[in-house]
Amino acid sequence: MWDKMTSTDFNKRLMDGMTISEENHLKINGVDTVALAEKYGTPLYVYDIDLVLNKIRSFKDAFKCYEKKTQVAYASKAFSSLALYERLAGEDVSLDVVSGGELYLALKAGFPADRIHFHGNNKSSRELREAIANGIGCIVLDNFIELTMLEEITEQLQKNINVLIRVTPGIHAHTHDYISTGQEDSKFGFDLASGQVEKVIERLMSSTYINAIGLHAHIGSQIFEVSGYEAVIDKLMKKADEWRSTYQFNLEVLNVGGGFGIRYVENDAPLSLSVFAEAIMTAVKKSSNELNLELPEIWIEPGRSIVGEAGTTLYTVGTEKEIPEVRKYISVDGGMADNIRPALYQATYTGVLANRVNDDSVEKVSVAGKACESGDMLIWDIELPEINQSDILAVFSTGAYGYSMASNYNRLPRPAVVFLENGEDSLAIRRETYDDYLNLEISHADRTK
Ligand SMILES: Cc1ncc(COP(=O)(O)O)c(C=O)c1O
Structure with a gap:
């Protein structure tokens, strides 16, 4: 499995600064993205x-x-x-x-x-x-x-x-x-x-x-x-x-x-x-x-x-739905709230399973977001290895107009942003919390004081 990493076909799919670890995990700037997903949660914007x-x-x-x-x-x-x-x-x-x-x-x-x-x-x-x-x-x-x-x-x-x-x-x-x-x-x-x-x-x-x-x-x-x-x-x-x-x-x-x-x-x-x-x-x-x-x-x-290819978004795979002879949807824990570009401009993206990068691709799937909108699709067709719940999907080139266009649609908290520099990771923007919503909200009691 490991030797496939050098195949030209495969390398074409990785972006600059990306490698694959011995555990078959995607690394960016030398940092294991699966470890990043565990440490900071997902969805997660990662900037090299x-x-x-x-x-x-x-x-x-x-x-x-x-x-x-x-x-x-x-x-x-x-x-x-x-x-x-x-x-x-x-x-x-x-x-x-x-x-x-x-x-x-x-x-x-x-x-x-x-x-x-x-x-x-x-x-x-x-x-x-x-x-x-x-x-x-x-x-x-x-x-x-x-x-x-x-x-x-x-x-x-x-x-x-x-x-x-x-x-x-x-x-x-x-x-x-x-x-x-x-x-x-x-x-x-x-x-x-x-x-x-x-x-x-x-x-x-x-x-x-x-x-x-x-x-x-x-x-x-x-x-x-x-x-x-x-x-x-x-x-x-x-x-x-x-x-x-x-x-x-x-x-x-x-x-x-x-x-x-x-x-x-x-x-x-x-x-x-x-x-x-x-x-x-x-x-x-x-x-x-x-x-x-x-x-x-x-x-x-x-x-x-400057920032587009330097940004990658990590998602955790959740549910799936297969329509025989039509398509298989896999849903991730983000979507149009953190990347509106596919819905807004029919923008196309690709990526890999970050926790099993080098596994053989066995199926074509469509990656759906979790917002209540049929148009909330991140990738319509992508060949991936067999996908299981809790796999980590890394979507490439999300560094431009992703976070900056992100919203709280469906009250999805805006993801955290992590910077990678010299092989070290650090939090640049913390993940929004439900409590953050309350900072802007005025309750009935306060309105009618
Ligand atoms: C006036 C102006 N300058 C620069 C940019 C940056 O464009 P890009 O991110 O495609 O380099 C834009 C993008 O909309 C723009 O409107």
Whole structure:
């Protein structure tokens, strides 16, 4: 059984940093996941923090040869926690937050404010005020009402703020290609085709406290091709060249967003981070040469590609139901409450039985969650060894948009989060308890006091 571990087929199923122990258990970062499930309970999110840091460093390294500065801003909507923000504070990385809540947690963690970028299509006046009062590095300006609020707040606080103009460029990447739509129907940013960007630049150029340092565009997620980034760079650099002469707009920074694809299932073949970086730098240099435009700084904001593959969720198998000639369901102790992506986007996942990784796969099953929703399915078809109650199922690549989108649906407590670093495990977020619910609840007696 042990020798199968080296088969190419099998290795394809494991993710970076994973091995198999002599007891045939899945290990992540050298730590036995079956022991983790026993120690912390399930469902359990497990993050290989060394892998997270490696991804960040790989992006940084990939941009090293660029002549101007580059910034990698981790899009923390993918997964945020005090412990992660604390860990990243000491790294050469910036942070993208999208709400007052993420900003609050990042500042509490001691993340340097000047390395934080603030995104969002409906930032409140309070959120903007807090961001500016705390001296954050940059706001990604999304719309005209936000601009008016920013003008008022900076005037009141007598503080300057750097902004990037979020542009909806009319280019949208679908996983394997991109489409040019002319006018992009999106709630985010200033529409390029209808001239909104020119209007906002005109206003910004006469602003006292708001300093427009560049442009931002995010073309999609789970992207496996470089062509969408090349197209958006070409388009925005040409526009920047026009705006240089019309408005004296100086493109100091070009932020091309996130969206770099990762491996969820065996068939996903993501490009390496260095291929994306190389293509982005080449496209920027090409445009800058052709247009005689000074090279801008390049900023990116990856989320999924930093934390996605580094996260694994451990579940305990409970009940099963077999419908002859149709399918066999096995149910686990989590589901849509800790991973909404399959229900929300038909996202696909794979995994292994963590306590018998190398056993032969003998049946195809469907993995159901425990919520009272027929749509609460984690994996529709997966080949697994014979499954018994209390087996531990490890679902791979759940590190992005899992915990951060988790809910208490059906009053299921949010799982704990464990970090693995240098072969050691530590609790990063404790498991929610039923008592935690009571912290927010007001009883009849208290309401009618
Ligand atoms: C503006 C922006 N930047 C970055 C990201 C991160 O994308 P990903 O996690 O796919 O890298 C998103 C995701 O929705 C986004 O909307």
